[in-house]
Amino acid sequence: MRKISVLNLITFLAAFLLFQVELIISKTLLPNFGGSYLVWGSCVVFFQAVLFLGYFFAYAILRKIGIKVFLPYYLGLFLLPLLCFPGKSLPVISFVNLNIPLVLNVFWHLIRTIGPVFFVLSTVAVILQAWLADSDLAEKINPYTLYAVSNLGSFAALISYPFLFELFLGLDIQLLLWRVTYFLLLGLIIYAVFSIKIIRENKLGKIWSMGEISRVDCLHWFLFSAAGVIMFLSVTNIITYEIAPIPLLWVVPLCIYLLSFVLNFKRKPWVPLWITNKFYLTFAWSVVLFFIASTRALPFILELVLTCLFLFHLCMFCQHNLYKSKPANPDSLPLFYLIIGLGGFIGGVLTTWVMPLVSALVLEYLLGLAVLALALVIGSKPQRLGTVNIFFISYICIMLMFWPVFFPYYNLFGMIIILLSSKICYSRLISYPRALLSSVLAVLIIAPAIDSEWSHSNYVYKHRNYYGIYKVYKDKDKYVLMNGTTIHGVQFRDKDRERQPLSYYHKLTPVGELLGPPEISLKNIGLIGLGTGSLTAYAKADQNIDYFEIDPDAYFIAKNLFSYLKNSKGKISYIFGDARIRIKETESNKYDILVVDAFNGDSIPVHLLTTDAIREYRKHLKNAGIILFHISNRYLDFIPVLFSNANYLDAYGCFKNNKAGKDEDLFASSWFALSWDIKAFNKLTGKLKWTQYDPGLGKLGRPWTDKYSDMLSILRLDNLLWSIKNFRPFYW
Numbered sequence: 001m002r003k004i005s006v007l008n009l010i011t012f013l014a015a016f017l018l019f020q021v022e023l024i025i026s027k028t029l030l031p032n033f034g035g036s037y038l039v040w041g042s043c044v045v046f047f048q049a050v051l052f053l054g055y056f057f058a059y060a061i062l063r064k065i066g067i068k069v070f071l072p073y074y075l076g077l078f079l080l081p082l083l084c085f086p087g088k089s090l091p092v093i094s095f096v097n098l099n100i101p102l103v104l105n106v107f108w109h110l111i112r113t114i115g116p117v118f119f120v121l122s123t124v125a126v127i128l129q130a131w132l133a134d135s136d137l138a139e140k141i142n143p144y145t146l147y148a149v150s151n152l153g154s155f156a157a158l159i160s161y162p163f164l165f166e167l168f169l170g171l172d173i174q175l176l177l178w179r180v181t182y183f184l185l186l187g188l189i190i191y192a193v194f195s196i197k198i199i200r201e202n203k204l205g206k207i208w209s210m211g212e213i214s215r216v217d218c219l220h221w222f223l224f225s226a227a228g229v230i231m232f233l234s235v236t237n238i239i240t241y242e243i244a245p246i247p248l249l250w251v252v253p254l255c256i257y258l259l260s261f262v263l264n265f266k267r268k269p270w271v272p273l274w275i276t277n278k279f280y281l282t283f284a285w286s287v288v289l290f291f292i293a294s295t296r297a298l299p300f301i302l303e304l305v306l307t308c309l310f311l312f313h314l315c316m317f318c319q320h321n322l323y324k325s326k327p328a329n330p331d332s333l334p335l336f337y338l339i340i341g342l343g344g345f346i347g348g349v350l351t352t353w354v355m356p357l358v359s360a361l362v363l364e365y366l367l368g369l370a371v372l373a374l375a376l377v378i379g380s381k382p383q384r385l386g387t388v389n390i391f392f393i394s395y396i397c398i399m400l401m402f403w404p405v406f407f408p409y410y411n412l413f414g415m416i417i418i419l420l421s422s423k424i425c426y427s428r429l430i431s432y433p434r435a436l437l438s439s440v441l442a443v444l445i446i447a448p449a450i451d452s453e454w455s456h457s458n459y460v461y462k463h464r465n466y467y468g469i470y471k472v473y474k475d476k477d478k479y480v481l482m483n484g485t486t487i488h489g490v491q492f493r494d495k496d497r498e499r500q501p502l503s504y505y506h507k508l509t510p511v512g513e514l515l516g517p518p519e520i521s522l523k524n525i526g527l528i529g530l531g532t533g534s535l536t537a538y539a540k541a542d543q544n545i546d547y548f549e550i551d552p553d554a555y556f557i558a559k560n561l562f563s564y565l566k567n568s569k570g571k572i573s574y575i576f577g578d579a580r581i582r583i584k585e586t587e588s589n590k591y592d593i594l595v596v597d598a599f600n601g602d603s604i605p606v607h608l609l610t611t612d613a614i615r616e617y618r619k620h621l622k623n624a625g626i627i628l629f630h631i632s633n634r635y636l637d638f639i640p641v642l643f644s645n646a647n648y649l650d651a652y653g654c655f656k657n658n659k660a661g662k663d664e665d666l667f668a669s670s671w672f673a674l675s676w677d678i679k680a681f682n683k684l685t686g687k688l689k690w691t692q693y694d695p696g697l698g699k700l701g702r703p704w705t706d707k708y709s710d711m712l713s714i715l716r717l718d719n720l721l722w723s724i725k726n727f728r729p730f731y732w
Contacts (some may be wrong), residue, residue, distance in 0.1 A: 004139045006192050007128055011146045013185045014124035015153030021121075022047050023161050024174055025114050029130050031580060031706040032093050033106060041352055041466060049350045050115070054122025056129070059334040067130045068198040074127060075193050078186055081117035086179035090114075117182070125150040126337045126402060130714065136199045143330060144323070147337075148265035155258040163712070165268025171707035185353035213332050216379040218339055220325050223375035225343030226350075228318040230368035232257035233351040235293060237362045238293055239304065241469050241484040249574075252308055259588040260315035264323045275316050280430035282313040283369065284422040287443055290365050291400060291454050296485070297410040299724045307714045318372065347371075360462040360469060362450055366444040373437040380433045388613050389435035392425045396713035404454045410618045412729065461561055468553045468600075472561050478502070478665065479562060481532050486602045489532025490665050498563050502665040504632055505534040509654040510671040511628065512538070513688055522592040525570075526620070528579040528608065529598030533558040546586065547572060548579040550598070563673065580613055583620055590620050597630040604631060611645050612706045614674065618649075624677040626684075631655075632669045637714045641704050642672045643693040650704040653679035654690040 026043045033039045045110060061070050065540070081087060091113050110118075160286030165174050235253040263270040289310060293303050326567040328337050347368075355364040399421055429436045443450070460479070461472040471482045474493070481489040490502040501507070507516055514520065515538035527535055530549040539545055545568075545717065549555055555574060558565055565572060575582045579598065594617050596608055609614060609629060617627050631638040639655050646653030653674050660668040673690060675681050684690040701713060 003192075003196050003285055004132075004137055005198070006188060007132055007137075007146065008149050008273045010188050011124060011128050011149045011180060012153040012156075012183060013149040014121050017159045017181060017185065018118065018121040018124075019154040019157035020165070020174075021114055021118060021178060022160060023157070024171065024178065025110065027707075029106065029109065030521060031610070033109075033578075033581070037606075039106055041101045043110065044352055045349060046107055046110050047118070048345045048508070050118050050347045051122045052338075052341040053118055055126055055334075056124045057119075058126035059338045060080040061246060062127075062130055062334050067134050068129070070127075071131070071193055071198065075189060077120055077123075078189055079711055081120055081182075083114060084116055086117060086182045090175055094235045105572070111473060111650060116224065126334055129333055129337075130330065131196070131198070133333065134198050136197050140330075141332065142267065144265050144326060145267045147417050148262045148267075151258045151261035151265070155255060155262060155723045158254055158258065162251060166708075167710050167712060169708075170705070212329060213327055213335065217327075219324055219378045220337075220375055221322060221336060221339040222343040222370055223348075223378065224318045224321050224333060225340040226347035227368050227372040227375060228260070228315050230345045230351050230364055230371060231311060231314050231346035233348065234368050235307055236461060237351075238290075238307060238365060241362060249304070252304075252309055256302045256308060256312045257315050260312065260319045263316065264319040269320075270322060271316070271320050273336070275320055279313070279317050280426045281423055282310050282317075283372075283425035283430070283436075285370060285419060286314065287366070287396075287440065288400075288418055288422050290362075291450060294451060295404075295454050299727045301720065302727070308603060308637075314369075314372065317677065318321055318375075321375070356464050356466050360464045361447060362469075363444060363447055366440060366447060370437065371442045373433065373440055376433040377437050381447075383432055383434055385435055385438060386432070389429060389432055389438075392428055393435065393439045394440055396422065396425050396439055400443065400450050401446070404456070408456060410728075411595060426569045456533055461557065463553060463557070465551065467553070470553065470557055481557065483599070483611055484602070486599065487564065487581070487667075488599065489534050489558075491534070492566065495644075497731075499537055499567050501534045501537040501564075503534065503667045504630065504669040505537070506661065508653055508661060508666065509658050510673075510688075510690070511535065511630070511667045511669075514626075514628070514673075524591050524622075526586075526591040526594040528583075528594070528596045530558050531552045531597065531599075532562040533564035533568070535595065535597070536564050536568035536570060536572060538729070539568045539572070541569045543570040545570045545572045546572050546591075548598075549574065549576055550578050552576055576676075580607060581618065583616060586620050588619055589622050591625055591630060593626045594621055595628045595630070599630075603633055603636055604629065604638065606704065606709050606711075607706065609642065610704045610706050610709070611644070611648055614645060614649055614651075618676070624680050625675065627674045627678055629672040630669070631672050632667075634715075634719050635716050636711070638714055639670075639672060641714060642674065644703045646674050647700055652678065654681065654685050654692050656684075656688070656690040711722050 004720070017583070029043065030039055039489075048109070074512075085091070088431060093109055093113065125147060131147045131469075132140050132146060133143040134140070158597065165177075165657075169177070232253040236250050237248050239253070289306055289662055291305075292298060293307065298306075320342065327333060350367075352363045355362075355367070403414065403418050407417075424440075426436070428703060429439055457471070457473040459471055459473045460469070463470045467482045473480055473482070479491050479493055480487060487503060487506075492498050492500060492502070501512065504511075506512055515522065515525075515535065518540070525539075525545045526548065527545060528548045530547055531554070533547075555576070575586075596604065596617075598605060599610055614627065621627065629638070629642060643653050651674050653672065655670065655672045657670045658668060662665060673684050675684075685692060702708065704710075
């Protein structure tokens with residue numbers, strides 16, 4: 001094997017393992033700590049922080065002793081994680097109340113499980129590039145190619161996990177394969193240490209000094225790196241909140257981001273002229289698309305494709321500028337990656353933790369464009385804004401503000417006007433970086449006002465937190481609650497009809513037929529997921545209801561903007577936190593019925609319907625009790641999954657759907673019931689006409705557990721394509 005191939009393979013495997021262990025450990029943590037965004041958000045920040053620390057360690061160690069002296073010790077560093085994972089099995093992860101904030105609790109478990117090995121792997125990309133630069137190999141003239149290989153490894157780990165590892169393997173097998181691959185990586189490093197020699201004399205201390213590196217260079221590296229991270233994370237949020245909350249779609253923006261590094265840093269970079277020449281066009285249309293996506297004027301597949309294409313161009317532009325400004329002297333290579341790591345970390349924290357608390361819109365998208373424009377301003381020739389540029393900036397703001405007044409719905413003529421106008425404006429502004437920055441900052445400032453014009457809804461309340469974007473608006477004689485693009489509840493505003501449950505919970509729905517009749521005795525009811533509190537409309541005076549709600553802000557909305565809770569006859573208790581965790585604190589054999597009505601956007605969280613979750617629910621269910629799952633979903637069919645789970649747990653399962661009513665507020669809905677009592681099951685399938693699942697000639701699929709789930713197998717492709725089939729692109 002060629003020596004450069006060994007370095008390429010080490011770099012690829014290290015990045016592959018680094019990225020894959022992120023996905024594995026996150027999936028392991030979620031069922032034990034709950035589906036709270038804080039759990040996933042804590043994981044993301046931890047990974048970014050440790051990656052930055054790995055870059056800093058490489059930076060410091062190369063300055064202190066140099067690669068030639070450090071190399072034998074580096075082998076020892078790779079041996080250290082064998083004292084824990086992966087030398088030993090992954091420690092058992094279980095929720096323990098340490099009387100510390102949840103974030104710190106998650107951090108502690110991450111440190112004690114994968115912390116050491118994650119840190120070691122995070123140093124590989126920088127150390128091996130420095131190793132190559134000082135080696136006797138001919139390829140040392142361009143050590144940056146290893147960075148392309150590293151991102152290719154991350155890309156491979158990301159794309160293979162949901163479509164291969166998660167699809168066919170449980171977590172135990174995944175961890176075993178991961179450990180075996182780490183030992184393979186260790187063997188390759190041992191071989192490389194003894195076969196690839198260091199010949200260049202290290203110039204210690206130079207990587208700490210600025211030398212040929214200017215402050216402008218450092219700012220460019222920081223800002224372009226931060227802009228790329230902000231853009232891909234904000235596109236992920238836009239897809240989740242505004243386009244289609246479909247599982248696995250979050251993979252696409254991250255794949256695009258990683259691919260842009262691969263294409264720019266490979267041995268022969270792929271950078272067509274349009275990456276720079278047509279950048280202004282993508283910049284302009286990205287601003288326009290940001291507002292169009294919130295209106296659902298285009299089919300979501302078209303919005304998704306356009307958003308991802310624009311993201312690809314923007315990321316390619318950022319990475320091209322990073323590659324173009326990289327230091328020629330390999331002594332400055334660690335400094336280059338340290339600043340890139342810092343920019344990515346700051347961009348990630350800003351998008352993941354800060355923006356959800358300061359804006360009810362996904363303004364981080366516009367913020368990313370502003371950071372990109374700021375990077376172009378740094379080092380550019382000072383220019384006055386000028387009257388002409390002020391005119392174009394004003395025109396952009398006025399056009400965005402008033403376009404929906406003239407074109408409230410999709411109109412081909414209107415689309416041509418706004419796209420052509422923005423192209424003309426930005427074709428000039430791109431030559432004036434300060435004017436370009438001023439334009440996007442102006443749009444950023446007035447974005448809430450623009451959004452209110454584009455939404456065509458009379459909002460009475462908007463709020464964003466780590467669980468999504470809540471919007472309450474008036475629709476004729478009703479209040480409507482939306483989370484992202486999904487309606488979570490509806491209520492009449494007048495006193496005469498405000499007690500009437502609507503949307504997915506009206507009296508003709510399966511849940512309405514089950515909770516409504518007085519002859520059905522349900523004294524103790526557990527409800528997971530609050531929404532507007534619609535189901536409490538069925539509560540009787542002798543009934544006790546326990547509401548499990550992960551988001552306290554949902555309670556504020558239901559209590560103050562809707563009146564189902566106030567008008568309910570039942571005795572209601574509220575238990576805040578993830579239901580998988582908090583239900584363990586309730587007494588055994590308590591509930592006559594447990595309704596799982598929690599939604600993350602358009603879908604029930606997976607960890608609430610696994611066999612492990614159902615086993616926990618059963619402990620708190622009476623012998624004749626029923627577990628009821630609300631599984632209404634545009635893009636996923638959970639019926640086969642829940643039947644597989646019921647069959648695995650020796651339970652009876654049945655489902656029932658209802659069609660939408662003549663009134664627009666009477667939605668279609670789907671529900672699945674599970675019980676271990678034959679009488680309860682016969683009542684459902686007999687009098688109430690619920691249906692038992694018939695898999696036909698095929699077999700029941702594999703049950704979903706905390707260690708295995710497969711979203712691909714339950715995708716409704718016909719619904720995914722429905723919007724594009726009914727789109728009329730030439731309507732005007």
